[in-house]
Amino acid sequence: MSHISVLLHETVDALLGGRNTGIYVDGTFGRGGHTRLLLSKLDEHSRVYAFDKDPQALAVAAQLEQEDPRFTIIHASFADIKTALNQRGVETVDGVMADLGVSSPQLDQAERGFSFMKDGPLDMRMDNSQGLTAAQWLVEVDEEHLANIIFQYGEERYSRRIAKAIKAAGYIESTSQLAEIVKVAHPKWEKNKHAATRTFQAIRIEINKELEDVHAFLPEALDMLHNGGRLAVISFHSLEDRIIKQFIQKESTLAEDDGWGLPQKPKETRRLKKIDRVRASEEEVKQNPRSRSAWLRVAERINFKGE
Structure with a gap:
């Protein structure tokens, strides 16, 4: 199955907010669906970093870099957005988007080890050039910590x-070996869900x-946004x-007073304004x-003091 970008137009349109120029960031390039649509809507003076x-x-992404001089790919986690962009001379941006979770190609390629639907080596690393595989980690982790991870991250x-x-x-x-072990150990499965779904999610x-x-x-993304800049994030669980x-709730809520009980103007601490919350349409879910x-x-970013 090829990768289909989720909430594609909704995300890019919300990120732009009617603009067609600026510096934007895609925190999770994947196969480039959101980035390509974003580039198609931006003028020649704009820049997109992914x-x-x-x-x-x-x-x-390297191929897209060759095709479009407005685009730059960075081999790093989006958790390093501020440091990586500052190193490239970028101090503020007009928008940041991210599509969290695992992409379809990662799930569908057995050798990546993300899914029990196709048998493959138990890997699960998004960056499979470094770090422990899932198989190696399961050997090293102790039983209590493993149980806590499965409970906390898999809600199992x-x-x-x-x-x-x-x-x-x-x-x-x-992957099939792990799925079978979980299946045998699991006393009660959810309807229309494999017994190992939550465990695989937790380990990943x-x-x-x-x-x-x-x-x-x-x-870090919030720190990079200037006034009117937007943050758009898709999550799957x-x-x-x-x-x-x-x-978003914390950053868009006015701080309470200091408790002295004296009438005073509350300190303006808000840095975000809520814009929207969107789900996929019935038509998109069908497809x-x-x-x-x-x-x-x-x-949307508000009260940025750096301008």
Whole structure:
């Protein structure tokens, strides 16, 4: 299955907010769907910088660099957005977007080890040029920590039983082997869901430090935006969406007074204004079932003091 960009037009249109010029960032290039549409709507003076860790995504991006001089790809996590852009002389930008989660090519290629639908080596690394594979990590992690990861990142109620079975199995070489171990250990599966879905999600999130990267990315992206600049982020599961929702809520809420009880004007601490929250349309879900769980949250920078 080829990669279909989720909430494509909604995200790019929200990011631009009616503009057609500026400096923009795609924090998760993937196969470039959002970036290409963004470039098509921008004038010749604009710039787009994109980030990705996946070597295959970087190869696609390198080709786009050759085709369009307005585009630059950066081999790094979007968590490093501020440092990477500052090193290139970019201090502020007009918009930052990110499409979180795993791309269709990553899921569909058995050798990447993300999915139990196709048997392959148990890898799960988005940047498979460095770090531990899932198979190596499962050998090193202790049972209690593994159970906590499966419970926290997979929201799996049977995490302790599953962790015990995984550790008892020794070295697990393939995705199908891990899926079968979880399936046998799991006493009650959800309707229309494989028994290993939540466990695979949890291990993938841990291997790639996905939630840690989101926590690091959001404040850095906000720091890069000048007044009127927009942040547009697509998430696919409740853990990611909760982080984005709480961040926007915190940054768009006026701070309380200092508690002295004296009448005074509240200190203006807001840095964001909520713009929108969007779900995929019924038509998009029909064409691309993976968009069913997607949420797009959009916010706009206010009270930037650097201008």
